[in-house]
Amino acid sequence: MKKKQTGVTYKSAGVDIAAKAAAIWSAREAIESSWGPEVVGAFGGFGGLYRMPGGMKRPLLCSSTDGVGTKIAVAIAANRHDTVGQDLVNHCVNDILVQGARPLFLLDYIATGHVKKDVIRDVIGGFAKGCRDNGCALIGGETAEMPGTYRDDDYDLAATIVGVVEEADVLPRTKNGVKPGDVLIGLPSTGLHTNGYTLARKALFEIGGLTVKSKPKELGGQSVGDALLAVHRSYAPLLLPILPERRIKAMAHITGGGFPDNIPRVLPEGVKAVVDATAWKPLPIFEMIRSLGNVPNAECYHVFNMGVGMVLVTSKKDVEPLLASLKAHGESGAKVIGEIVKGDRSSIVRFGR
């Protein structure tokens, strides 16, 4: 006969410590696959230990925390959980890349109403793949079960990355830095990356009546879910080998706040950026959001990357060599998209003559 449990337990209150431990251990192999010899100590410790790289002159640690926002709502609707972790890793990698840093390690945070082992394993697996692809160790994390705060199926993610850069190599450059006459080069994005999903979902799903499974002709066979879940591109594999050429004076990751808010973050006083929106054709998914939601043009470039996920600033004389180097490293979609002029440390988008 089973003994009847009359008191309240953590499990009966909605938190299952054993299920959470099982979920995390199911991802152990994936996590450890991202570890190099710099990771010291074993799985399951209180903190992750990482050996500081030797041989640097004046190392600065560069760190950033981010979330994926409501891209998760799309992942949940499509029941696909192995890509959002990659999105977040790549987002974080880009955020320290724009300061010239290369990634060392990353920690993830997963919060959910109810731990589902398969979902947690897939999410952590995505983090681990993202880390491997960027030469970064997934060194720690936390999975929190919070019934009440999150609905059963809902979860939220955050991640923190730590990288390193020699002080002399920090971007934006301050010596021979950004000045009027410099040129903006845009690098293609894969889609929305991780920004603007609340607006996109409103336009596509609520107003447009589409679902993640819809395959509108504008997307040429791709489903809305696949277009929206396209993995945030990491620009590190392309740009880390090019940085030592010292042709890039500054770069801006086009995330929340779009072109107006992100480019000024790397501008000195006395200049502004002028982005020419006619220089490239937005990806089809952005055109759909704009047209279904009747989203004003200025708002589009303030919320979305519109097909350009990273902006590089270089001197006029370096434009051709930089484009050639980008091409030699596999990127033939880089384009001149604007210029630096005298101004008030702002960034404006022009839509025509």
Place this chain on the structure above:
Amino acid sequence: MKKKQTGVTYKSAGVDIAAKAAAIWSAREAIESSWGPEVVGAFGGFGGLYRMPGGMKRPLLCSSTDGVGTKIAVAIAANRHDTVGQDLVNHCVNDILVQGARPLFLLDYIATGHVKKDVIRDVIGGFAKGCRDNGCALIGGETAEMPGTYRDDDYDLAATIVGVVEEADVLPRTKNGVKPGDVLIGLPSTGLHTNGYTLARKALFEIGGLTVKSKPKELGGQSVGDALLAVHRSYAPLLLPILPERRIKAMAHITGGGFPDNIPRVLPEGVKAVVDATAWKPLPIFEMIRSLGNVPNAECYHVFNMGVGMVLVTSKKDVEPLLASLKAHGESGAKVIGEIVKGDRSSIVRFGR
């Protein structure tokens, strides 16, 4: 005449970029008050830059991510938002302290359904105070507005800490490490710290019918809200000056999973910990939870710290000198609470003879 806006904007979809920026900038002074000369660069960059401490032989970076769980639900019920950030900083500090590391910097993550400037400012202010108190720089963070995922008033927090430790000083010690005959010393907690709130809320509020404002006689004049919101104690100010005496072989932060799950994380193979629950009297708030919820004894010590937030492992001969040193550094509540015996790398709690 105002121009009528017919299209969808990010703001009309529920995300107000300007309000978020205003909320973060309102906390700028508090954030910068946690910065020492090691923080390089200005507020508002993509990533935080921190100068790696010099003069170390074999530095290991030690990092940890955590959340505060549903302690936030209590903070929201009590409409008090300036302490949860401190809770989280101290939680993170303790998690790397148990590996022998001192904190360098921390990054926060705040996610909410709707950005309320005052709440965000108070939360970030709490993070900043917690960081200042631990000599740690609040170097970055992310505030995410996610209508739909979080209800209006709801928010969730996570934080990531990065610290540093000389390889020779890493805990648990592997040379002359933990062995049978060693002694467990418990350090007093201030309350639940950041664990077990889902169970506590069920017992106190749902079953017991109490509110955050109730002042039951068991708490001697303190309200339930104040007892539950007591700030997670950081053991770094006490223990960092004592670590160089090298009397502590290992230490375990008693967080989620309580005594059975946390102590084994720092044990080598071949030994187990035996905790004597009669060695100390649990804080009144735990007795209330146990009795109102009729929570089984074993469950209490598996979910809560029961009044002991940090467990130190030391050799028998070092017990008296260590207790004396703790007292000399201001802690007179440290107690012997158990011992290490031969065993299977577990931790058991004994409730009597």
